[in-house]
Amino acid sequence: MRSLKLMLGGAAIAVVASAPVLAQDALTVTSYGGSYTKSQEQAFYEPFAKETGVKVLQDEWDGSTAKLKGMVETGQVTWDIVDVEPGHALQGCEEGWLEEIDYSKIGGREGFVDGAAMDCAVATIVFSTIYAYDASKFPNGGPQTMADLFDTEKFPGPRSLRKAPKTTLEFALIADGVPTADVYKVLGTPEGVDRAFAKLDTIKKDVKVWWSAGAQPPQLLADGEVVMATAWNGRIFDAVKNDGKNFKIVWDGQGQDFNLWAEPKGLKNKELADRFIEYTMRPDVMSQQSKYISYGPTKKTAIEKVPADILADLPTAPENTKNSFVVDAEFWADHDEELTERFNKWLAQ
Amino acid sequence: MKYAVTFAEKHGGEEQSTLARQMARTKRRAKLQALALIAPLMLFLVVVLVLPIGTLLARGFDNGDAAALLPRTAEALSAWNGQDAPHEELFAALAGDLKEAAREDVAVLAKQLNYHDAGMRSMFLKLARKVRTAEAPYAPSFIEVNEDWSSPRYWRALQQVMPSVTDFYILSALDLMRDENGDIASVPPSTAVNLEVLARTFTVSASVTVMCLLLGYPLAALIARSRGTAANVLIVLVLLPFWTSLLVRTSAWVVLLQSRGVVNNVLAWLGMIDPEAPLDLIYNRVGVVIAMTHILLPFMILPIYSVMKGIPPVYMRAAASLGARPLSSFFRVYLPMTMPGVSAGCLLVFILALGYYITPALVGGPRDQMISYFIAYYANQVTNWGMAAALSIILLVAVLVLYVIYNRLVGIQRLRIG
Amino acid sequence: MNERFISFEAVRKSYDGANYVVRGLDLDVAEGEFLTLLGPSGSGKTTTLMMLAGFEEPTHGSISLGGARIDSVPAYDRNIGMVFQNYALFPHMTVGENVAFPLKMRGVSKSQISERVSSALDMVRMAGFESRRPSQLSGGQQQRIALARALVFEPRLVLMDEPLGALDKQLREHMQIEIKHLHERLGINVVYVTHDQSEALTMSDRVGVFSDGVLQQIATPHELYEKPANIFVAGFVGENNVVPGEVVDIDAGLCRVRTPDGSVISAVAGEHVRKPARVVVVVRPERIVLAREGDEAANRFAGKLEEVIYHGDHVRLRLNLLGSEGLQVKLAASAITAPFSLGATIHVGWRPQDCRALIQS
Incomplete structure (x- = not known):
């Protein structure tokens, strides 16, 4: 199916050159698939098609930049819009394989939450790395703060953490008392890194599973393998809402991150792509996505449009952002490899 | 061939050499036909296997073309001994190069520099933005971005990316690195994985x-x-x-x-x-x-x-x-x-x-x-x-x-x- | 000499519990005898050999060897040498290792092994081939190695399962003689399975003919050829002309048989032949001779010449005779004095003792 969509997309674009009229009729949007893309389909693709008569063709990618870069370098750009991560947006902008975003058409940068308006990509959703616990394992009240995740005396039981330094080191520092605002300042120093690893040392023996796939944490909680686990908030929300699990999210110290729309440099339908992005940035359109998946809007005016009962489960809810940080794409672009090496070495010890 | 020879022995003279030639020609044609038959497969193997693997392996030694991007810096660095504090000549060379370099190329180079000194990516990009509007003397602008530009640290990283071929990746893959004197040494145990x-x-x-x-x-x-x-x-x-x-x-x-x-x-x-x-x-x-x-x-x-x-x-x-x-x-x-x-x-x-x-x-x-x-x-x-x-x-x-x-x-x- | 060195008693074998591939076999083999089991494929000869080797167990009955029952002794304890159809030389071992294998299994000392291996190879005229691999040898050479391997541990009995089947005609005939000489020299028992009747006749002391799971006849090659016990043996061993008829008279082992065209043949009466009975008269093509008109032999008939086939040393005639078509006559080329003309009437005859009347089953 995926290759069929790709072929359709390719065919649509191949036709563009010779028949500009037809070009108006299709747009290729590439995303990650699964329930996330499903929510995009319901909130954006279908209404957009209905309103403008432009068919949205879908393709999938796994976030590895090689394909996207290759497309731009060879001039065979078959995607019009790509759903990217902040790291991609940063790299793509610097290395020139993403178009710049014209914020004048979508209400200016100041209309977005911190970090959402990047030079070459504009965020559509905020998701969050949090930790969650199985409420049935803590009948006398569960953990409340990030420090509780590391407190195995007060809250005993096996844990699962992500097998990557990103967010894991930040959590360790927050639990160790670093204010969320200073996390990256501290982590940017060798002493800060040592401090984060020293904090991780204290619960290493209690981490039963280091997870690598987003589907693992809710499964591990459900199977009773662990009592608490770091996770992406959407996955936990899904397990609670659709599988009736008694999991609770601890929002304290959450690390917010974004998914963003970007246009590959040299795309064939620039005008149409701009129109699509503008459409999805309308507050009443953007606020629709939260109905289908528990990720929050990035535009302040859109957040206001989300009904209160849905808002409570979103990373951007005021109640949930009292002590939070935004994952610093710039920091991780600089330090991912260095810290991953150190992290893996530490894991193997 | 054996047959041709024995046949020739029997007949001798002019006749036999023509015959041997004819047979050799027939044989050659058969060989070419066989080659033509497997040519598509060979081509396929070369295209899908030999070339990609060869390219990938070459990347393990490819150091990019920093010297072409920063020609003045390359020249200035070759005169520098790697120990002295950097002087205005280096600053001016790099600033001049960065002013002319395309933004995308600088980004790629910044990423590469980051391998040698984590954090240098953003540092280098910031520098590139800064010096575009700066005027001589350049030293203050550099130091404003980061004090370490006045120490040999970042310049050594620049020196490392100048040659077009490098053993940096292979050494890293073996938990080795070049120390300050350019000698091969072990990486710190905390990252030797x-x-x-x-x-x-x-x-x-x-x-x-x-x-x-x-x-x-x-x-x-x-x-x-x-x-x-x-x-x-x-x-x-x-x-x-x-x-x-x-x-x-x-x-x-x-x-x-x-x-x-x-x-x-x-x-x-x-x-x-x-x-x-x-x-x-x-x-x-x-x-x-x-x-x-x-x-x-x-x-x-x-x-x-x-x-x-x-x-x-x-x-x-x-x-x-x-x-x-x-x-x-x-x-x-x-x-x-x-x-x-x-x-x-x-x-x-x-x-x-x-x-x-x-x-x-x-x-x-x-x-x-x-x-x-x-x-x-x-x-x-x-x-x-x-x-x-x-x-x-x-x-x-x-x-x-x-x-x-x-x-x-x-x-x-x-x-x-x- | 033990007349019952090998003995099958009432042995039956079935693989599926319903059909017997060997039904009721009684067979004794004397010590030192070369016995061949002959028959078409599926006749039960190979199954009989496999039971003797220990690869199959009889469903009923018993087998004994040298006076002891062996039907529950595993193959590896029977001490019987065996040569297989495709030699079954172990491809991962050298010739020397192959021949040494049975000795090694018997715990023979190293020095003795090499001595016996080289004398066994000598015996089959393959000395000096120790370090070759079986795959480097020709079929005939592999066969010799297989023989050496089956003989090197001096078994009391050697079984051979169509060992020459894969060789070309000339080599096969040569090997037949060689195996026969080996048997004579070593004086061991050989039980040999083949579907090639000329091989059976050339090599054996006695031949047992199998058909349909039943031992049809066991006899010396001469007796088998001259006095076939039944129509199957008559047809399977050598060539025979077959003329059906009815017994009209029987006296002192000779009988007179009337053929459908009213002629009467005098023939040796086979087993169970009495008057009246439907029989067939079998006569070998080479026993029929040309007769002159007016000769008064006991069996003298005239027939129409249908075909003449020249074979170099002999000539075959096909005659329409005694109401049977395609009667074969084999004449030595030297016996022919005048050219034949097709369609002519030819007079032929044979002695009563050269033909047999056998009960039609």
């Missing part, structure tokens, strides 16, 4: 191979002896893992092996273990070996089976008639005769196992990551082709060395895949 991972990769692959052999050999023998429907059903059962996705199979093992999984529950129910202290069967090496053995078992069974299928029962009868008891016939006759299949199966499983990383990531513990996991990390997540290529080279060389040893021991010409 690659050799350990390589050794671990080989250990896991070897364990999986041994397990596959122990389980696969009797099963292959059973299938080879079965007839008709029974043999077909067994073959289908062996092939069944191929028809489910890797992730499904791996998740199935999670369900079976976890602490409250099927296996532990059954054992507890049988009273063989304490339900409060279930066996640790997953998220460790045991889980990795079990899950990978399951996935790779068909690759062991099929070559052994196909060799066994080709051994007529008459050999075992011959052994018995010569006085060999069942055990000796097995060890002295049957086993040696199945060795081509066994060696092929072992080689196949071992080499396939080397490339596994999803399964170890999902059912393994923190000490079970294999080298392919890191290759994928460098290639897909951080697009550091140099490191991905260097790790691949190390793995490839290690496999080749192993292959040569294996060839000495077993003899590759005796392998039979099917």
Whole structure:
């Protein structure tokens, strides 16, 4: 199916050159698939098609930049819009394989939450790395703060953490008392890194599973393998809402991150792509996505449009952002490899 | 040719040399025809195998073209001894180059510099933005971006990226680096992880191979002896893992092996273990070996089976008639005769196992990551082709060395895949 | 000499519990005898050999060797040498290792092994081939090695399962003589299975003819050829002309048979032949001679010449005679004095003692 969509997309674009009229009729949007893309389909693709008569063709990618870069370098750009991560947006902008975003058409940068308006990509959703616990394992009240995740005396039981330094080191520092605002300042120093690893040392023996796939944490909680686990908030929300699990999210110290729309440099339908992005940035359109998946809007005016009962489960809810940080794409672009090496070495010890 | 010569001997003279020429021509034409027939395949192999692998391997040594991007800096750096405090000449050269360099090229270079000194990526980009509007003297602008620009630190990193070929990635893949004097030294122990991972990769692959052999050999023998429907059903059962996705199979093992999984529950129910202290069967090496053995078992069974299928029962009868008891016939006759299949199966499983990383990531513990996991990390997540290529080279060389040893021991010409 | 060195008593064998591939076999083999089991494929000869070797167990009955019952002794304890159809030399061992294998299995000392291996190879004229691999040898050479391997541990009995089947005609005939000489020299028992009747006749002391799971006749080659016990043996061993008829008279082992065209043949009466009975008269093509008109032999008939086939040393005639078509006559080329013309009437005859009347089953 995926290759069929790709072929359709390719065919649509191949036709563009010779028949500009037809070009108006299709747009290729590439995303990650699964329930996330499903929510995009319901909130954006279908209404957009209905309103403008432009068919949205879908393709999938796994976030590895090689394909996207290759497309731009060879001039065979078959995607019009790509759903990217902040790291991609940063790299793509610097290395020139993403178009710049014209914020004048979508209400200016100041209309977005911190970090959402990047030079070459504009965020559509905020998701969050949090930790969650199985409420049935803590009948006398569960953990409340990030420090509780590391407190195995007060809250005993096996844990699962992500097998990557990103967010894991930040959590360790927050639990160790670093204010969320200073996390990256501290982590940017060798002493800060040592401090984060020293904090991780204290619960290493209690981490039963280091997870690598987003589907693992809710499964591990459900199977009773662990009592608490770091996770992406959407996955936990899904397990609670659709599988009736008694999991609770601890929002304290959450690390917010974004998914963003970007246009590959040299795309064939620039005008149409701009129109699509503008459409999805309308507050009443953007606020629709939260109905289908528990990720929050990035535009302040859109957040206001989300009904209160849905808002409570979103990373951007005021109640949930009292002590939070935004994952610093710039920091991780600089330090991912260095810290991953150190992290893996530490894991193997 | 032999025929042509004897023919010529008989006839002699003018006539024979024409004939020999004619025959040589015919032969040559046949050879060209044969070549033309396999040409598409050769071309295909070159395009899909030799070129990509060659390119990838080359990337392990490719250092980009920083010298072309920053020509003045390159020249100034070659005059610099690497120890002295940087002077205005260096600042001016770099500033001049950065003013003219395209933004995209600077970004790529910044990423490369970051490998040598983590954090230098953003530093260098900031510098590039800053100096575009700066005027001489440049030193203050540099120091404003970061004080370390006045120390040799960042300039040394720049010096490293200037040559077009580098051993940096290969050294890093071997947990080595160049120290301040340019000599090869070990990296700090806190990041020396690659050799350990390589050794671990080989250990896991070897364990999986041994397990596959122990389980696969009797099963292959059973299938080879079965007839008709029974043999077909067994073959289908062996092939069944191929028809489910890797992730499904791996998740199935999670369900079976976890602490409250099927296996532990059954054992507890049988009273063989304490339900409060279930066996640790997953998220460790045991889980990795079990899950990978399951996935790779068909690759062991099929070559052994196909060799066994080709051994007529008459050999075992011959052994018995010569006085060999069942055990000796097995060890002295049957086993040696199945060795081509066994060696092929072992080689196949071992080499396939080397490339596994999803399964170890999902059912393994923190000490079970294999080298392919890191290759994928460098290639897909951080697009550091140099490191991905260097790790691949190390793995490839290690496999080749192993292959040569294996060839000495077993003899590759005796392998039979099917 | 033990007349019952090998003995099958009421042996039956079935693989599926319903059909017997060997039904009721009684067979004694004398010590030192070369016995050949002859028959078409599926006749039960190979199964009989496999039971003797120990690869198959009889469903009923018993087998004994040298006076002891062996039907429950495993093959590896029977001490019987065996040569297989495709030699079954172990491909991963050298010639020397192959021949040494049975000695090694018997725990013979190293020095003795090499001595006996080289003398066994000597015996089959393959000395110096110790370090070759079987795959480097020709079919005939492999056969010799297989023989050496089956003989090197000096078994009491050697079984051979169509050992020459894969060789070309010339080599086969040569090997037949060689095996026969080996047997004579070593004085051991050989039980040999073949479907080639000329091989059976050339080599054996006695031949047992199998058909349909039943031992049809066991006799010396001469007796088998001259006095076939039944129509199957008559047809399977050598060539025979077959003329159906009815017994009209029987006296002192000779009978007179009336053919459908009303002629009468005098023939030796086979077993169970009495008056009246439907029989067939069998006569070998080479026993029929040309007769002159007016000769008064007992069996003298005239027939129409249908075909003449020249074979170099002999000539075959096909005649329409005694109401049967395609009667074969084999004449030595030297016996022909005048050219034949097709369609002519030819007079032929044979002696009563050269033909037999056999009960039609």
